[in-house]
Every structure is written in structure tokens, then in C-alpha cells.
Amino acid sequence: MTATTTQASEFIIVGQCQGVGFTLWDIAPAPTDPFRRATVIEELGVDAADAFGSVNTAWGATARDAVDNFVADLREQSGLDDYSLTADSRTDRIGDVGAVRSHATCARGPVDITATVTPGPDSFTVTGAHPYDTRVHERMRSALAGAGITFPAGEIAVRIDDHRGVAETLDLAIVCAILGAAGEVDRHVLDRVACLGEVGHSGDVYGVFGIAEVVRTAQANGYRTVVVSASKARAVRDLNLGLDVIGVRNIGEAVKYLNRRADN
Known part of the structure; x- marks a missing residue:
């Protein structure tokens, strides 16, 4: 038995x-804020209401546990021993709920970053970082603290698929x-944007070296929106690449922009 069996996270369950x-349409971690x-x-x-569905929340050590707990409650309420997910439920969404991918680029090509947050003893691991980037853990923790954002609890795992020789430009x-x-x-939203910036211990976002080539790589790889430091936004727009350029001064502004874009 592992520690994850005694801890749970809240998930948002959408369906009918x-x-x-119950027909499962979607499931996602519930924001802690x-x-x-x-x-x-x-x-x-x-x-959901427009499609005659509903939004519910459930707790579980994993997304699968949360769905099972939710369905068990409905089974008890209905009095039907065989109450379960319907055959047309989007169960393919359950397995990848915890994994989120973001994207960066450098002059040598695109870089994908995958992160998971799972219940368990607090830990933070980063694999695939540049060997010279020995302070990435400290930088991420202090940057979020500086931005007034609580570092997530549980087991945090980040994987950089190919750093392509760059370090802090992936921050x-x-x-x-x-x-x-x-x-x-x-x-x-993270699937559709390239996040190009370094972060400081204060939570501020700084420009990356060779921003013109970095942005051109983003465009060449199909990204039409880039998030860059406010100090570099004008220079990126002046490249006239037809990109939607979002300049942010700090992590908080980046979060607000991304979530606002999701609402549109």
C-alpha cells in the first residue's frame, strides 16, 4: 500500500x-484556488446545462478513483446495483487527466514539457533538464512563491523531452x-501556445536570449500564439510574423492571460 491511497484530490466531472x-463527457483536476x-x-x-448535462465534483487519489467514487454515490442514490458509466462515456480522458503538456521553443527546435501532480508525500522532480541547470527546483519554487502562488502539494514530476541545449529559457x-x-x-490553452521566457525568484518573467530566432522557430512549428516577457513583446511584434504576441511582466499575468483566453 502506498501513501497515495490515504490522500485525495478534487476532480470536476462533467456529464449526463x-x-x-452516467455518461462521462470530461474530467479535470479542480483548481485549488x-x-x-x-x-x-x-x-x-x-x-453543460446547454447540453442537458451537469457539473459535479468528486474526490479520489486518482482521476479513476474519483470517477469510481462518484458513480458509487449515484449507484447508491438510484438503488440500482448495476448503475455504472454508459458505453459512450469518454473514458479515454481518465488516464491522462493528471498529465499536462506545455511548449517552448529555441533556435534548434521545439521543446515539450510534461508535468503531473499526484497525491502523495510532497516531492518535486525534474528530469531532462540541462545538466548545467542545477537550480531549476529552487528557481521554480521561489518564482511561484514570489508571484504569490502556492506551490502545489503532493508529488510533482516534470519531464523535459529534449532541452536542445538550453536551460533557463524553458522556465x-x-x-x-x-x-x-x-x-x-x-x-x-497550453496546447496551443508557446511559452517563451525565463523567470526570476520574484516571479517576474524575463526575455530569453535570441528571442527572434526562438519566435521564428515557434512559428515554423505551427504555433500562432506566443507568451513572452513584456520587455520583448514589441521586438517580437516588429518581426511581423503574423503571431498573436502576449507580453507579460510576471507569472501572475501569464496565468490570468491563459485562463482568460480559455474563457473566450
């Missing part, structure tokens, strides 16, 4: 009760992946 079963949680539930509730993408896995940043 069919009387004899109360305001963001309420906003997400309200927005999902409007969309903003790493932070966004962590917050996406924690439910603080919309994961679907």
Missing part, C-alpha cells in the same frame, strides 16, 4: 445522468506545465 447510468475553482465550475455549468513553460497539472491554468 441517464437514469440507469477557491476563486478559480468557482469560476471554472460556473463556466462549465453553463455549457515559463515549466511553470505553466506545473500550474496546468495543478488545475490553476487551463490545460487546453
